[in-house]
Every structure is written in structure tokens, then in C-alpha cells.
Amino acid sequence: MVLGIGSREGIWKAFEQALGIGFVADFEFVPHPNLRAIPIQDADINTQYFLAYLKEREMSRLIGAFCEVTLT
Numbered sequence: 001m002v003l004g005i006g007s008r009e010g011i012w013k014a015f016e017q018a019l020g021i022g023f024v025a026d027f028e029f030v031p032h033p034n035l036r037a038i039p040i041q042d043a044d045i046n047t048q049y050f051l052a053y054l055k056e057r058e059m060s061r062l063i064g065a066f067c068e069v070t071l072t
Contacts (some may be wrong), residue, residue, distance in 0.1 A: 003019065005011050008028050015022065015035055025047060029037055051071070053063050 003014070005014055005022070008024060008030070011022050011024060012030075012032060012035065014020070023040075024037075026039075031037075051067065053060075057063055
């Protein structure tokens, strides 16, 4: 069975209920006394990030300035 969970906290709660194992990015990992992290070696793992905003705000000066600074 595969279960998709949309938040780090949800994953922790599922683990605490013994629902299985899961994967969390290293920058998302927060130590917890009841959980054990096992680093995965030699894996080609990629993460994508997306910028999202309301379509009607597309011409916003603030959004334009943010995109100019961060996406170039």
C-alpha cells in the first residue's frame, strides 16, 4: 500500500502510529526521540520548487520584482 501525506508533521504522526516507513528531505528532517533517520547513499534524488501566485496578481510590481531577483 502507498499513502501520500502532504506535510512533514503528517508524516511524523503516521510514523508514530507505526504506519510504515517514509522519505523526508534532509532539510525537512527534525530529530524526534521516537524516530530514526537513515541516510540514503548513492541515490539520484531531485527536488523541484515552484513559485505560485494568483493569476490576477501576475502584473503585480512586488511579484515581478521578486521573480526578477530570485529567478535570474
